Amino acid sequence: MNTTVTAPLTISPARVLADLLPKRASRTSALTQDVVLVLGFALLTALAAQIEIPLGFTPVPLTGQTFAVLLAGAVLGMRRGALSQLVYWFAGLTGLPFYSGGAGGWKDGTGATLGYLVGFIVAAGAIGFLAEKKQDRNFATSLPAMLLGSTIIYAFGATWLAHKINVPLANGDTNAISLGVAPFLIGDLLKALIAAGLTSTVWTAVAKRS
Numbered sequence: 001m002n003t004t005v006t007a008p009l010t011i012s013p014a015r016v017l018a019d020l021l022p023k024r025a026s027r028t029s030a031l032t033q034d035v036v037l038v039l040g041f042a043l044l045t046a047l048a049a050q051i052e053i054p055l056g057f058t059p060v061p062l063t064g065q066t067f068a069v070l071l072a073g074a075v076l077g078m079r080r081g082a083l084s085q086l087v088y089w090f091a092g093l094t095g096l097p098f099y100s101g102g103a104g105g106w107k108d109g110t111g112a113t114l115g116y117l118v119g120f121i122v123a124a125g126a127i128g129f130l131a132e133k134k135q136d137r138n139f140a141t142s143l144p145a146m147l148l149g150s151t152i153i154y155a156f157g158a159t160w161l162a163h164k165i166n167v168p169l170a171n172g173d174t175n176a177i178s179l180g181v182a183p184f185l186i187g188d189l190l191k192a193l194i195a196a197g198l199t200s201t202v203w204t205a206v207a208k209r210s
Contacts, residue, residue, distance in 0.1 A: 015132045016077040041072040041084035046098035060180045062187055063100045069120045070146050070195040073127025074136045082125035089117045115160025119153035126152055137203040139196050146192035154181045
Protein backbone atom coordinates (compact mmCIF):
# COMPACT_ATOMS: atom_id res chain seq x y z
CA MET A 1 0.00 0.00 0.00
CA ASN A 2 1.47 3.32 -1.06
CA THR A 3 1.38 6.09 1.45
CA THR A 4 1.53 9.65 0.20
CA VAL A 5 3.35 11.97 2.51
CA THR A 6 2.34 15.57 2.24
CA ALA A 7 4.97 18.09 3.20
CA PRO A 8 3.82 20.56 5.80
CA LEU A 9 2.82 23.96 4.51
CA THR A 10 5.49 26.52 5.28
CA ILE A 11 4.74 30.18 5.52
CA SER A 12 7.54 32.57 4.63
CA PRO A 13 8.23 35.01 7.45
CA ALA A 14 7.36 38.63 6.80
CA ARG A 15 10.31 40.57 5.43
CA VAL A 16 8.74 44.01 5.80
CA LEU A 17 5.65 45.40 7.50
CA ALA A 18 3.52 45.19 4.35
CA ASP A 19 4.09 41.44 4.33
CA LEU A 20 2.08 41.18 7.55
CA LEU A 21 -1.09 41.78 5.54
CA PRO A 22 -3.16 38.66 4.80
CA LYS A 23 -1.77 36.72 1.87
CA ARG A 24 -3.90 36.73 -1.26
CA ALA A 25 -5.00 33.42 -2.73
CA SER A 26 -4.07 34.20 -6.31
CA ARG A 27 -1.20 35.95 -8.03
CA THR A 28 -3.61 38.49 -9.50
CA SER A 29 -4.97 39.37 -6.07
CA ALA A 30 -1.44 39.64 -4.67
CA LEU A 31 -0.44 41.95 -7.53
CA THR A 32 -3.53 44.06 -6.94
CA GLN A 33 -2.61 44.38 -3.28
CA ASP A 34 0.90 45.52 -4.18
CA VAL A 35 -0.49 48.08 -6.62
CA VAL A 36 -2.80 49.45 -3.93
CA LEU A 37 0.10 49.70 -1.48
CA VAL A 38 2.33 51.49 -3.99
CA LEU A 39 -0.41 53.93 -4.98
CA GLY A 40 -1.35 54.42 -1.35
CA PHE A 41 2.14 55.50 -0.37
CA ALA A 42 2.42 57.71 -3.43
CA LEU A 43 -0.77 59.44 -2.26
CA LEU A 44 0.53 59.59 1.31
CA THR A 45 3.66 61.34 0.05
CA ALA A 46 1.50 63.78 -1.91
CA LEU A 47 -0.59 64.55 1.17
CA ALA A 48 2.50 64.98 3.33
CA ALA A 49 3.92 67.37 0.73
CA GLN A 50 1.06 69.74 1.44
CA ILE A 51 2.39 70.22 4.97
CA GLU A 52 4.62 73.05 3.87
CA ILE A 53 6.55 75.83 5.55
CA PRO A 54 8.10 78.16 2.93
CA LEU A 55 11.56 79.52 3.72
CA GLY A 56 12.22 82.87 2.12
CA PHE A 57 15.94 82.39 1.61
CA THR A 58 15.75 79.12 -0.34
CA PRO A 59 13.55 77.69 -3.11
CA VAL A 60 13.25 74.44 -1.12
CA PRO A 61 10.36 74.51 1.42
CA LEU A 62 10.17 72.55 4.65
CA THR A 63 7.60 69.78 4.07
CA GLY A 64 6.35 66.55 5.58
CA GLN A 65 6.94 64.44 2.49
CA THR A 66 10.34 63.10 3.55
CA PHE A 67 8.62 61.42 6.50
CA ALA A 68 6.35 59.59 4.07
CA VAL A 69 9.40 58.56 2.03
CA LEU A 70 11.07 57.00 5.07
CA LEU A 71 7.92 55.07 5.94
CA ALA A 72 7.40 53.96 2.33
CA GLY A 73 10.77 52.26 2.26
CA ALA A 74 10.42 50.63 5.67
CA VAL A 75 6.84 49.44 5.19
CA LEU A 76 6.96 48.35 1.55
CA GLY A 77 10.53 47.15 1.09
CA MET A 78 13.04 48.02 -1.60
CA ARG A 79 11.13 47.55 -4.86
CA ARG A 80 7.67 48.63 -3.80
CA GLY A 81 9.05 51.51 -1.74
CA ALA A 82 11.12 52.89 -4.61
CA LEU A 83 8.23 52.36 -7.03
CA SER A 84 5.84 54.31 -4.79
CA GLN A 85 8.13 57.34 -5.01
CA LEU A 86 8.60 56.91 -8.74
CA VAL A 87 4.81 56.92 -9.12
CA TYR A 88 4.64 60.02 -6.91
CA TRP A 89 7.14 61.86 -9.09
CA PHE A 90 5.54 60.83 -12.38
CA ALA A 91 2.05 61.70 -11.12
CA GLY A 92 3.25 65.19 -10.30
CA LEU A 93 4.90 65.49 -13.72
CA THR A 94 1.54 64.86 -15.39
CA GLY A 95 0.13 67.93 -13.67
CA LEU A 96 -1.51 66.41 -10.60
CA PRO A 97 -1.06 68.73 -7.58
CA PHE A 98 1.19 66.27 -5.77
CA TYR A 99 4.22 68.44 -5.04
CA SER A 100 4.60 70.84 -2.14
CA GLY A 101 2.10 73.67 -2.16
CA GLY A 102 -0.16 71.80 -4.57
CA ALA A 103 2.30 72.26 -7.42
CA GLY A 104 2.46 69.90 -10.36
CA GLY A 105 3.57 69.72 -13.97
CA TRP A 106 6.80 69.31 -15.88
CA LYS A 107 8.32 72.60 -14.75
CA ASP A 108 7.83 71.85 -11.06
CA GLY A 109 8.87 68.22 -11.42
CA THR A 110 12.15 69.08 -13.12
CA GLY A 111 12.94 72.35 -11.37
CA ALA A 112 15.14 73.17 -8.38
CA THR A 113 13.74 70.29 -6.33
CA LEU A 114 14.28 67.58 -8.97
CA GLY A 115 17.24 66.18 -7.06
CA TYR A 116 15.11 65.67 -3.97
CA LEU A 117 12.41 63.91 -5.97
CA VAL A 118 14.95 61.52 -7.46
CA GLY A 119 16.50 61.15 -4.01
CA PHE A 120 13.12 60.04 -2.67
CA ILE A 121 13.18 57.06 -5.02
CA VAL A 122 16.72 56.03 -4.12
CA ALA A 123 16.21 56.64 -0.40
CA ALA A 124 13.01 54.58 -0.24
CA GLY A 125 14.79 51.77 -2.06
CA ALA A 126 17.78 51.89 0.30
CA ILE A 127 15.63 51.95 3.43
CA GLY A 128 13.52 49.17 1.98
CA PHE A 129 16.60 47.05 1.36
CA LEU A 130 17.70 47.51 4.97
CA ALA A 131 14.18 46.78 6.20
CA GLU A 132 14.25 43.50 4.28
CA LYS A 133 17.44 42.75 6.24
CA LYS A 134 15.45 43.37 9.47
CA GLN A 135 17.19 46.63 10.27
CA ASP A 136 13.88 48.33 11.11
CA ARG A 137 12.89 45.87 13.82
CA ASN A 138 14.52 47.67 16.71
CA PHE A 139 15.14 51.37 17.24
CA ALA A 140 18.95 51.09 17.43
CA THR A 141 19.18 49.79 13.86
CA SER A 142 16.09 51.47 12.42
CA LEU A 143 17.32 55.00 13.19
CA PRO A 144 20.58 54.65 11.20
CA ALA A 145 18.56 53.32 8.25
CA MET A 146 16.26 56.35 8.38
CA LEU A 147 19.21 58.72 8.69
CA LEU A 148 20.84 57.05 5.69
CA GLY A 149 17.68 57.70 3.71
CA SER A 150 17.72 61.36 4.70
CA THR A 151 21.39 61.61 3.73
CA ILE A 152 20.65 60.15 0.30
CA ILE A 153 17.89 62.71 -0.24
CA TYR A 154 20.25 65.51 0.77
CA ALA A 155 23.00 64.25 -1.52
CA PHE A 156 20.79 64.15 -4.61
CA GLY A 157 18.91 67.30 -3.69
CA ALA A 158 21.87 69.54 -2.93
CA THR A 159 23.87 68.36 -5.94
CA TRP A 160 21.04 69.18 -8.36
CA LEU A 161 20.21 72.43 -6.56
CA ALA A 162 23.81 73.60 -6.98
CA HIS A 163 23.60 72.90 -10.70
CA LYS A 164 20.12 74.37 -11.17
CA ILE A 165 20.64 77.72 -9.47
CA ASN A 166 24.35 77.90 -10.30
CA VAL A 167 25.85 78.06 -6.82
CA PRO A 168 28.73 76.08 -5.29
CA LEU A 169 27.85 72.84 -3.58
CA ALA A 170 29.59 73.69 -0.31
CA ASN A 171 31.95 76.63 -0.81
CA GLY A 172 31.27 80.31 -0.19
CA ASP A 173 28.62 82.12 1.82
CA THR A 174 25.80 81.02 -0.49
CA ASN A 175 25.93 77.37 -1.44
CA ALA A 176 23.63 74.41 -1.97
CA ILE A 177 24.36 72.93 1.46
CA SER A 178 23.32 76.13 3.25
CA LEU A 179 20.19 76.46 1.09
CA GLY A 180 19.08 72.87 0.68
CA VAL A 181 20.43 70.90 3.63
CA ALA A 182 21.26 72.95 6.74
CA PRO A 183 17.77 74.45 7.25
CA PHE A 184 16.19 70.99 7.32
CA LEU A 185 18.57 69.04 9.54
CA ILE A 186 16.65 69.36 12.80
CA GLY A 187 13.28 68.72 11.19
CA ASP A 188 14.51 65.67 9.30
CA LEU A 189 16.21 64.33 12.41
CA LEU A 190 12.85 64.47 14.18
CA LYS A 191 11.17 62.71 11.24
CA ALA A 192 13.82 59.99 11.32
CA LEU A 193 13.37 59.53 15.07
CA ILE A 194 9.59 59.24 14.72
CA ALA A 195 9.79 56.88 11.73
CA ALA A 196 12.31 54.66 13.51
CA GLY A 197 10.17 54.67 16.63
CA LEU A 198 7.03 53.73 14.71
CA THR A 199 8.53 50.86 12.75
CA SER A 200 10.37 49.34 15.70
CA THR A 201 7.30 49.68 17.92
CA VAL A 202 5.09 47.87 15.41
CA TRP A 203 7.59 45.04 15.05
CA THR A 204 7.86 44.75 18.83
CA ALA A 205 4.08 44.49 19.09
CA VAL A 206 4.03 41.84 16.34
CA ALA A 207 6.73 39.84 18.11
CA LYS A 208 4.78 39.91 21.37
CA ARG A 209 1.60 38.72 19.66
CA SER A 210 3.50 35.89 18.04
